[in-house]
Amino acid sequence: MKRFAQKHVFITGGAMSIGFEIARQFASEGALVSLYDRDRKALDEAVEKLRTSGYAVNGFCGDVADQTQVDAAVASAEGAAPIDILVNNAGICLVTPFLNISAEEWHRTIGVNLTGAFYVAQSVCRRMAKRKRGVVLNMSSKNGLDGEFGHAHYNASKAGLVLLTKTIAIELAHLGIRSNAVCPGYVRTAINLAVDSDAFVAEFAERYIPLNRVGTVGEIAPVFLFLASDEASFITGQTFVVDGGQLAGQKPWPELLTQIKL
Ligand SMILES: NC(=O)c1ccc[n+]([C@@H]2O[C@H](COP(=O)([O-])OP(=O)(O)OC[C@H]3O[C@@H](n4cnc5c(N)ncnc54)[C@H](O)[C@@H]3O)[C@@H](O)[C@H]2O)c1
Structure with missing residues (x-):
């Protein structure tokens, strides 16, 4: 039997990039997948693509930062089957130096990345709590654990x-609900494609990532499936x-590595 047969996974921001790959992998292991995304076109394409592969998938269009839309989508998704696993993946990343972040940009980032995740988690967990089972997985970031220039609002949200994640875990453990967070390092997706050139990304990896490269969506998704x-x-x-080792410590200078005797 497939690992997630009879399981229903609700994934926010599942229409593209990392969220889509998480959805694809859950679906390929037998799960019914519900995608919730604000981008109608990308959502329709994602649903079509997964259905063409023979997978069970439903799409719900809405903004995670709108509590009414979230509640309606969760209620509709539960109409098909109880949600067993929530992946709170939707997020935005606007890069602006701290002194120049407008109140509007701050509130939008916190509204989507943090408040949006709260709305979805609360809506889904109220139902999971009655059933006394469920898993919540929140998409944080390496940037939720250390600072980076231009990311004050993003870092605070992550x-x-x-x-x-930790508070949901301790409050709802007795109701059979587990909650964990995943913190990816740099993955090349739509979120950074327009902002960072390929040359920048290569230089970034060379300078900061011990594994010398950025990650792929296929390397992030399996962590969600395991959890x-x-x-x-x-x-x-x-x-x-x-994160390819980025947070483990400062990457040694190339000259230092020549001291290693093999
Ligand atoms: N790409 C990276 O390097 C990286 C690293 C660490 C963490 N993350 C996090 O992973 C998650 C996915 O990132 P990605 O790179 O796949 O991003 P992406 O921009 O490529 O895709 C994000 C998806 O979320 C949807 N979305 C955005 N705002 C939404 C909203 N308000 N309501 C509903 N849907 C919304 C988008 O339409 C899109 O389908 C984000 O939370 C991001 O912060 C990404």
């Missing part, structure tokens, strides 16, 4: 998700970094 699976039944309230 750091908030780490503590939201949602029964193999992770004793793991809750944790934060998993998937």
Whole structure:
């Protein structure tokens, strides 16, 4: 039997990039997948693509920052089957130096990345709590654990998700609900494609990432599947970094590496 047969996974921001790959992998392992995304065109294409592969998928269009839309979508998704796994993946990343962030940009970033995740988690967990089972996975970031130029609002939102995750874990463990956060490092997707050139990304990887490259969506998704699976039944309230070693410590200068005797 497939690992997620009979399971229903609700994924925000699932229409493209990392969220879509998470959806594709859950679906390929037998799950019914509900995608929630504000981009109607991308959502329709994603649903079509997954259905063409023979997977069970439903699409719901809406903004995670709108509580009414979130509640309506969660209620509709539950009409098909109870949600077993929530992946709070939707997020935006606007890059602006701290002194220049407008109040509007601050509120939008916190509104989508943190408040949006709260709306979805609360709506889904109220239902999971009655059933006494469920898994919540929040998409934080390496940037939720350390600072980066131009990312004060993004970093604050992602750091908030780490503590939201831990608090859900301790409050809802007795109701059979586990909650964990995943913190990816740099992955080349639509979120950064327009902002960073290929040359910048290559230089960035060379300078900061011990594995010397950025990650792929295919390297992030399996962590979500593992954390949602029964193999992770004793793991809750944790934060998993998937960043090619970037947060492990300062990358040694190339001259230092020549001292290693093989
Ligand atoms: N790409 C990276 O390097 C990276 C690193 C760490 C964390 N993350 C996080 O992973 C998540 C996905 O990132 P990505 O790179 O796939 O981004 P992306 O921009 O490529 O895709 C994001 C998806 O979320 C949807 N979305 C955005 N705002 C929404 C909203 N308000 N309501 C509903 N849907 C919304 C978009 O339409 C899109 O389908 C984000 O939370 C991001 O912060 C990304």
